[in-house]
Amino acid sequence: MIDLISSTHNPKIKNVLKLQEKSSERRNQNLIVFEGNRELGLAISAGFKIRTLFVCPEIWGDEKIEGVAQRDIFYISKDVFDKIAYREGSDGLVIVAEPKYLSLDTLVLNKTPFLIILEAVEKPGNLGAILRTADAAQVDAVIVCDPKTDIYNPNAIRSSVGCAFTTQIVASTSEEVLHWLKTKNIKSYAAALTAKEFYHETDLASACAIVMGTEATGLSEKWLNEADQQIKIPMRGQIDSLNVSTSTAILAFEAMRQRGFHND
Missing domain, CATH: 3.40.1280.10 (SPOUT methyltransferase, trefoil knot domain)
Incomplete structure (x- = not known):
């Protein structure tokens, strides 16, 4: 039995919403938010550091996720996922990572x-x-x-x-x-x-x-x-x-x- 974050008032969930909505929060925290297994794989391949992965088991299932340490994975209910997801047909993953700013x-x-x-x-x-x-x-x-x-x-x-x-x-x-x-x-x-x-x-x-x-x-x-x-x-x-x-x-x-x- 896995522990589910089931409240949108959870501090981690509230922070994801802030990161999504405000560029100032992304800059101040040096974090970005995105969705999807394809995007996760591309980010890892490009050397982006994954900080937190939110997984909705009801959508994603129990398939193992490569390239992310178990300690950085948090499981969330579908209601919470629906709150933080911003695209249709998402596969149940929301990712918080560090950006890479080139010059x-x-x-x-x-x-x-x-x-x-x-x-x-x-x-x-x-x-x-x-x-x-x-x-x-x-x-x-x-x-x-x-x-x-x-x-x-x-x-x-x-x-x-x-x-x-x-x-x-x-x-x-x-x-x-x-x-x-x-x-x-x-x-x-x-x-x-x-x-x-x-x-x-x-x-x-x-x-x-x-x-x-x-x-x-x-x-x-x-x-x-x-x-x-x-x-x-x-x-x-x-x-x-x-x-x-x-x-x-x-x-x-x-x-x-x-x-x-x-x-x-």
Whole structure:
């Protein structure tokens, strides 16, 4: 017979809810929250330290969980799990782990790196979707400039289906990133509707980064003026913009096509 946490007033459960809801709590406690066995496996493989695992036996069953010490596992009732779960069809696991914050100088790059740079990304869902693209295209890193959402927001991890753990992610300022790109001889291509060059007519096979703005306002004047070049996607319909995650995928896979789907 296992001991179940059956009250949502349990201090551990109350803390999980605080971590989910407040980025300030995540920063202060240096902890992140996410769900799912797939995500757990990816996080462990990427070297994330698991602090606590909450298991709902009614959903998960009695299958053994690899990679987590028994002392760090707590069993919870379905009512408690339903309170702290934030996605449909969850498999009964909620994980609390330590984040990994990288810097520009710690990034590991290929000889001809390809990067995705996001300026002031606001929506966790967009960030998560772009991380899925980054994983699929095997880009070197995703750099978030002046972020308006926590890169480990639970909804960003959820929508990334675990790709938040498979891709190098850095949060920095635009000034620092622009300087770093120049020191690394990485060319920056700003995606903008006002550009004269089309993305498929641009050399994306050399060391480069695509720079994406917000859906509401696009890129700032700083990036439009200081990026090496502006590029655009041809628009043939009546609406002149695509979702930022869709646009990022188009540009990223054109870069992969030009590289023969290799990133050396």
